[in-house]
Amino acid sequence: MVTQNDFVKSRLSMKRRILIVDDEEINRLMLGNILEDDYEVLLAADGSEALNVAKNEKQRLSLILLDLHMPVMDGYEFFEKVREDEALKDVPVIVLTSEKEAEVRSLKMGAADFIPKPYDIPEVIHTRIDRIIQLYEGRNIITATQFDTLTGLFNREYFCEYSTIFDQYYPEGSKELIALNINRFHVINAVHGREFGDRVLAAIGKTVKEYAGETKGLACRYSADQFYLYLNGEGNGEELYAAINNALNELLGNSDTRVRMGIYKEAEKEADISKRMELALLACNSTKQDPGRHISCYDEKIREKEHYDELLIHDLDKAIAEKQFKVFYQPKYGVQGEKPVLSSAEALIRWVHPELGMISPGKFIPLFENNGLIGKVDRYVWKEAAAQIAQWEKKYGIKIPVSVNVSRVDIMSEDLADELETIVKEAGIETADYYLEVTESAYTDNQADMISLVKGMKDKGFTIEMDDFGTGYSSLNMLNELPFDVLKLDMVFVRNIHKDERALKLVEFIMGIAKYLKVKVVAEGVEYKEQYEILKEMGCDVIQGYYFSKPVCAEDFEAFIKERTESEVQG
Ligand code: C2E
Ligand code: CA
Ligand code: CA
Secondary structure, eight states: OOOOHHHHHEEEEOOOEEEEEESHHHHHHHHHHHHHHTEEEEEEESSSHHHHHHHTTTEEEEEEEEEEOOOOHHHHHHHHHHHTTTTTTTTTTEEESSSSHHHHHHHHHHHHHHEEEEEOHHHHHHHHHHHHHHHHHHHOOOOOOOBTTOOBOOHHHHHHHHHHHHHHOOOSOOOOEEEEEEETTHHHHHHHHHHHHHHHHHHHHHHHHHHHHHHHHHEEEEEEEEEEEEEEOOOHHHHHHHHHHHHHHHHOOOOSSSSSEEEEGGGGGOHHHHHHHHHHHHHHGGGGOOOOOOOEOHHHHHHHHHHHHHHHHHHHHHHHHTOOOOOEEEEEOSSSSSSEEEEEEEEEEEETTTTTEOOOHHHHHHHHHHHHHHHHHHHHHHHHHHHHHHHHHHHHHHOEEEEEEEEEGGGTTTTTHHHHHHHHHTTOOOOOGGEEEEEEEHHHHHHHHHHHHHHHHHHTTEEEEEEESSHHHHHHHHHHOOOOOOEOOOOHHHHHHOOOHHHHHHHHHHHHHHHHHOOOEEEOOOOHHHHHHHHHHTTOEESSSTTOOEEEEEEHHHHHHHHHHHHHOOO
């Protein structure tokens, strides 16, 4: 087995090329002789010949040994030309000279070192050359911690630096940059504990390392569950994917969707390594949209999506200023009485873009969550919704509570509870009529902080709904500690409830948990009468879904309010 350490050594000890430029044949031969066992030696008899050689070899020169006095083009002129050449300017030059004055001048020009003529004993020359090469290669890359301690892979800095050397050694042939990510790693941590999570990471790290070793590539752990590989050749993805799945079978049992990968092919064409990594990551993230897919290559479609996303980011501030965002409201009905009664609404945002038309939140919410801009959007919705509650109360004399979505990113802001309270107070309504939907997975991400944050919001009187329940893998233990009021059953559980016995049993089980926790249940995504009837029968308190209505604009929502006020008058 090739370890990453061996691999580094073997790559670093690969024969480097040294160009010796001297017009005296005897000098060339002597130096060549000293170096040829450990280095590949190229020779030139004057500056102009040397320049030709250097330009042909520019990808792979590690050092130039330069005599100053030569016919045709002397060492000084050659040196200047090398310094002006983008690809050669970083190659260290050692000047060969017998004059003190020339030593100073060449050092000022940027020579790495000089070797005095007549030549010293071979060992001294050899050592001097070795040292300069090491210094130049290593000055950026050999940091104190090259390796990630958990997996033994390179850390991100080393990976980035080393990839440029990798490009120099393998200037030919295609390469692939692979971004690799573990699906829902936070869930693995939350359910099995961090120690188990570390074992999963180590198992993946080991496989990745072996694979990179075999294919003479590089690999790193970039952050928690994010890995990158830079590999020669093509078609690495499927093979690596299979190897990782095999390695994980022992730990996680047989399942197939544990990692996802994005591949940026022909990776050498793009100049900057961080850009290549970004494109591979985009491809990797694109697999999330398609549950059956685990590997994706960066292509035209992803490029288009990238441009679309950039446009949305660019237009966000203007959209807020121009009120292009519209808040829609979807009614929620209390269903435990004789007849369903409108009980509240959920505020759901839409973007009516002047050029792109109506954009659904699925297209921009995840994007803005990823780059932290979601706060701007949410604050807009929070204010609109608060004002809307006040306006309806004034107009119809009844309070229709509205729930707003609080993104997992918002949760990180420490004064969130105060901020929401201010918004609500400024609109002239009460916190009790303002519901906050927090997605379940936000709790599993960061338990301790979430508990104190939710407590803070509850203390102010807000009603807390745990959104998308069933998708976040909370432990019962944690549910017990969290002070939420409503459990919002995710629509995936509702979908087949009228067709599939197992789906039905699962919902029954969740209803049992809610009863035990003494919280209300809202079912969302209810589309059919059968679903509605089953849920009502099971004791579900509130129902939201197309069965009653799709989300509608504020004006259209008033029809539901009128319906309720009229039935109250009659009743
Ligand atoms: P969510 O919070 O789970 O909202 C429910 C989504 O389900 C809404 O999609 C709603 O239109 C849809 N839906 C409701 N009833 C049915 C049904 O019977 N069948 C089906 N198939 N779908 C139904 P929408 O409005 O497209 O929103 C998608 C997601 O975007 C929301 O999921 C929420 O996560 C996010 N979102 C929407 N507005 C906001 C917002 O203002 N802030 C934040 N942070 N997220 C928002
Ligand atoms: Ca919601
Ligand atoms: Ca939901």
